[in-house]
Structures are given as C-alpha cells and as structure tokens.
Amino acid sequence: MFFVDTIEVAGLGNRSYLAGGPRTAVAVDPPRDAERVITAAARRGVRIAYVVETHLHNDYVSGGLELARLTGAAYLVPAGARVAFERVPVADGDTTEVDAGLTLRALATPGHTPHHTSYVLQEDGRAVAAFTGGSLLIGTVGRPDLVEPRLTDELARAQHASAHRLAAELPDDTAVLPTHGFGSFCSAGGGGGDATTIGRERAGNEALIKDVDAFVADLLAGLDDVPAYYAHMGPANAQGPASLDLTPPALADATEIAARLAAGEWVVDLRSRLAFAAGHVAGAVNFEADGQFAVHLAWLLPWGKPVTLLAESPEQLARAQRELAQVGVDRPAAAAIGSPADWVREGERPRVFRRASFAELAEVYDPSGRTVVLDVRRDSERAGGHVAGSAHIPVHQVRDRLGEIPAGTVWVHCAGGARAAIAASLLDAAGRDVVAVDDSFAAAAASGLPMARTAPAADRAEAEDPAA
Numbered sequence: 001m002f003f004v005d006t007i008e009v010a011g012l013g014n015r016s017y018l019a020g021g022p023r024t025a026v027a028v029d030p031p032r033d034a035e036r037v038i039t040a041a042a043r044r045g046v047r048i049a050y051v052v053e054t055h056l057h058n059d060y061v062s063g064g065l066e067l068a069r070l071t072g073a074a075y076l077v078p079a080g081a082r083v084a085f086e087r088v089p090v091a092d093g094d095t096t097e098v099d100a101g102l103t104l105r106a107l108a109t110p111g112h113t114p115h116h117t118s119y120v121l122q123e124d125g126r127a128v129a130a131f132t133g134g135s136l137l138i139g140t141v142g143r144p145d146l147v148e149p150r151l152t153d154e155l156a157r158a159q160h161a162s163a164h165r166l167a168a169e170l171p172d173d174t175a176v177l178p179t180h181g182f183g184s185f186c187s188a189g190g191g192g193g194d195a196t197t198i199g200r201e202r203a204g205n206e207a208l209i210k211d212v213d214a215f216v217a218d219l220l221a222g223l224d225d226v227p228a229y230y231a232h233m234g235p236a237n238a239q240g241p242a243s244l245d246l247t248p249p250a251l252a253d254a255t256e257i258a259a260r261l262a263a264g265e266w267v268v269d270l271r272s273r274l275a276f277a278a279g280h281v282a283g284a285v286n287f288e289a290d291g292q293f294a295v296h297l298a299w300l301l302p303w304g305k306p307v308t309l310l311a312e313s314p315e316q317l318a319r320a321q322r323e324l325a326q327v328g329v330d331r332p333a334a335a336a337i338g339s340p341a342d343w344v345r346e347g348e349r350p351r352v353f354r355r356a357s358f359a360e361l362a363e364v365y366d367p368s369g370r371t372v373v374l375d376v377r378r379d380s381e382r383a384g385g386h387v388a389g390s391a392h393i394p395v396h397q398v399r400d401r402l403g404e405i406p407a408g409t410v411w412v413h414c415a416g417g418a419r420a421a422i423a424a425s426l427l428d429a430a431g432r433d434v435v436a437v438d439d440s441f442a443a444a445a446a447s448g449l450p451m452a453r454t455a456p457a458a459d460r461a462e463a464e465d466p467a468a
Contacts, residue, residue, distance in 0.1 A: 004121070005019070007031070008182075010182070014059070018037055024049040025098065026098050027041075032241070032325055033063060037067055054078075059185060061237065066244065079091045084240055098121075109136070110158040111155050111158040111162045112141070128174065130198070132166065134186055137191055139201070139204060142178075142188060144158070157212055163208055164207075176200075189222050227298070227396070228300075229328065233327070242330070249335045252308060252336050264305075267285070268309055270312070280340055281343045281344055289320040294323035294327050299396045307332055308333055310343055312337070355436045356436070356439075357439045358413070395414065405432070409433045409434070416439075
C-alpha cells in the first residue's frame with residue numbers, strides 16, 4: 001500500500017507532498033521550512049529517501065536542498081535546470097524506486113518553465129497519482145510568463161502540449177496533485193477546487209478542451225501582474241538557498257522604531273486591520289499576519305529594504321517570520337511586541353483612521369467626481385464592474401503611484417477589506433486622509449452606488465481622470 005500526504009502551504013497558495021510506502025518516501029516541492037516535511041515523515045514512520053523538484057520555483061524559496069541535506073536523501077532536479085549545487089539530474093522517462101513496488105516516473109512537461117517535469121507515482125506499474133507542479137492544475141495550468149517575456153508564447157503552447165501528454169499517457173482515475181493553484185499567483189487563473197483526476201481535467205480543463213491557438217490567446221489575455229519579488233526567487237533557488245534561520249530578531253524600543261522610520265525603513269504592523277485603524281505608529285504600514293500576508297508584503301516591499309515587525313505577541317511574530325522566510329525576506333532588522341502604547345515615544349499619540357462600509361460611502365458619494373474613491377483590486381476583478389468614477393490602482397502599485405491619487409479624503413476599497421487596509425495604511429503613512437472601506441464589494445451596488453464597466457485598455461486613463 002502507498003500513501004500520499006498533502007502539506008498545505010496556505011500562505012503561498014501552494015501544496016507540497018510526501019508520498020511513499022511502509023519504509024521510505026519521496027518529498028515533492030518542499031517548502032522552505034523543511035522540518036514540516038520531516039515531521040510528516042516521522043508521523044508515518046518512514047525515511048525520506050528522495051526529494052524531488054518539479055521545477056525551479058519562481059514564487060517561493062525551496063526547502064528541497066536543506067531537506068536533502070538534513071535527511072541524506074537524494075535530491076532530484078530536472079536536468080535542464082541550471083543550478084549551482086550538486087543534485088541528481090532527472091530526464092524524461094527516468095524512474096526511481098521509492099519503496100517495494102512503488103516507483104516514480106519523470107515526464108517532461110515544459111510550459112510553466114522550459115525544464116518543468118511532472119512525476120507519476122506508480123504502484124506495481126499502474127499510475128496512481130501525478131505530481132504536476134506548475135503544469136496541469138485543477139481546471140487550469142501554471143502561467144507561462146515567469147521565465148522570460150520572449151518565451152511566453154512558446155511556453156504557453158508547450159503548456160497545452162504538456163497537458164495533452166499527461167491526459168494521453170495516464171488513466172482517467174489518476175489523481176492530479178499540483179503544487180500551484182490554491183491561491184498562488186503562479187496559477188494562470190480560473191479553475192479552483194480541492195481535488196481532481198485526469199478524467200475530470202480531460203472533461204473541463206481549458207487546456208484539454210480548446211485547440212492550441214484559442215487556448216494560448218485566452219491564456220495570455222487573462223494573465224495578471226507578476227509579483228515583483230518573483231524576480232528574486234528563481235535565482236535564489238538556482239544558487240542554492242541558505243539554511244533557514246528563524247532565531248528571533250533583536251527587540252526595538254519606541255526610540256529605535258522612530259529612528260528606523262526616519263531613515264526610510266519599513267515598519268510593518270502585523271495586527272488586525274481593525275486594531276491598526278484604531279491606533280498605530282505614524283508611518284507604519286499594516287499587513288495582517290494571516291492569509292497571504294507574506295506574498296503581499298514581499299510584493300510591495302522594496303527588495304532588500306530593512307523591515308521592522310510590530311507584533312502583539314511572540315507567537316504572532318514567530319509565525320510571521322516563518323511566512324516571510326518562505327518568500328526570501330529572511331531576517332527582520334528588528335521587532336517589537338505589545339501595542340501602540342509601547343511603540344510610540346513619550347508625548348506622542350498613535351495615529352488613527354476611519355473604517356466604513358459601502359453604505360456609508362454611498363451617503364457621501366458625489367457623482368460629479370469630487371468624492372475620491374480608490375479601487376485597489378486587480379485588473380481582472382475591476383473588469384467585472386466598479387464604482388463609477390473611481391480611480392483604479394492595484395494595491396501592489398499604490399506605493400509607487402501615490403502622486404496620481406487626487407487630493408482630498410480617499411475612500412479605498414478592494415473585494416473584501418484586506419487589501420484596502422494595506423493601501424489605506426500606505427496612504428496614511430504618506431500623510432493622506434483616508435477611509436478604509438472594510439466591506440464586501442458585493443455590497444457596493446446594493447448600497448445604491450452607481451456601477452460601471454470599463455474596458456481594460458481604458459482603465460489607466462480613468463485612473464488618471466476619475467471624472468471620466
């Protein structure tokens with residue numbers, strides 16, 4: 001009998017896997033905090049004999065090299081991936097015996113990257129599962145535009161061919177176990193779901209029901225922006241990531257926090273957006289320490305800029321530090337634990353801003369354009385409808401486009417409140433008067449706000465002229 005354990009990496013929108021038999025196992029696309037995989041193996045009472053990568057990851061720092069070092073496992077990496085460390089190169093068709101009667105067969109599935117490789121788990125020669133990494137996902141595929149812009153069209157066509165290869169060579173009941181597709185920006189969008197098989201994908205995945213030209217055209221038209229920090233993940237994984245260091249950072253007092261802000265460093269408040277709006281250090285920005293906070297922080301933080309973390313507890317700080325390490329933000333410059341009362345200097349008061357609903361926005365909305373409404377959702381979200389007259393700057397662009405936002409009180413919203421809170425904190429740190437709309441976007445129309453649709457090509461022009 002075989003087993004497959006799923007290791008959720010929810011903060012990245014990814015999954016890793018541990019699969020094997022009664023004695024030995026293989027780890028697939030392990031996260032940076034490799035001890036999670038070791039714990040899973042210990043729970044099963046198996047030895048990790050192999051660690052495999054489907055590709056050099058663009059969205060997180062891999063724990064594969066460290067896991068192989070800690071366990072003595074063979075580290076299997078696609079032969080076409082250029083890396084600076086010793087590994088076992090894997091080519092199309094290679095097989096590896098994981099345990100008695102249990103083998104892993106490599107299938108070249110280029111598209112997400114040129115060297116992408118899927119691995120088919122076979123029990124007594126019968127395919128039971130396919131670890132598809134960033135190739136065939138649930139209802140979609142991995143995006144093909146993360147390697148080199150000039151290769152995007154070619155890789156999109158390769159994704160189509162790879163999906164068809166998997167569907168042609170594997171039985172319908174083969175479990176499809178992708179790494180991406182659970183919120184990761186490595187997914188090309190669409191799809192969704194928790195589990196699937198080759199048969200289900202054959203019936204519903206656009207890569208398998210559209211011809212190649214239609215598939216490629218639709219795929220490329222639907223791609224959103226790439227997180228800025230992705231540019232640093234591939235090179236880090238190719239070089240060989242350093243060992244993870246999760247020792248707590250040095251603690252800072254109110255004077256040091258103020259000095260770091262004055263020096264232009266980032267001070268990040270990890271508390272809830274409710275707590276932040278009710279009182280915070282002037283100049284600090286708010287990234288709630290849950291969900292995909294590390295992805296958004298790494299996306300917005302100028303790469304390499306020192307960051308100080310403000311947490312309400314040591315446990316919150318430790319969790320945030322672990323999440324940030326996944327995306328290459330390894331060592332915070334400093335930290336502080338407590339509340340704004342501990343973080344502001346004597347004689348200073350915490351800064352506050354207002355939170356509101358769409359109904360409250362509707363009460364003050366001026367159709368002539370004098371009410372400044374800022375939509376910080378992604379382009380694909382805005383295309384489905386927006387508040388008429390609103391400016392549009394996706395949250396990851398707000399820091400660099402503050403000068404484009406009209407004067408006056410800014411009512412900032414997203415789809416549910418979390419990204420609006422980030423943007424509101426950036427505006428507040430810049431000295432703007434801001435109201436964070438902490439509400440579901442579905443309530444916008446219900447509140448009586450006028451709604452509109454804008455062609456994506458016209459979106460930037462409207463952002464620059466909210467009265468348009």
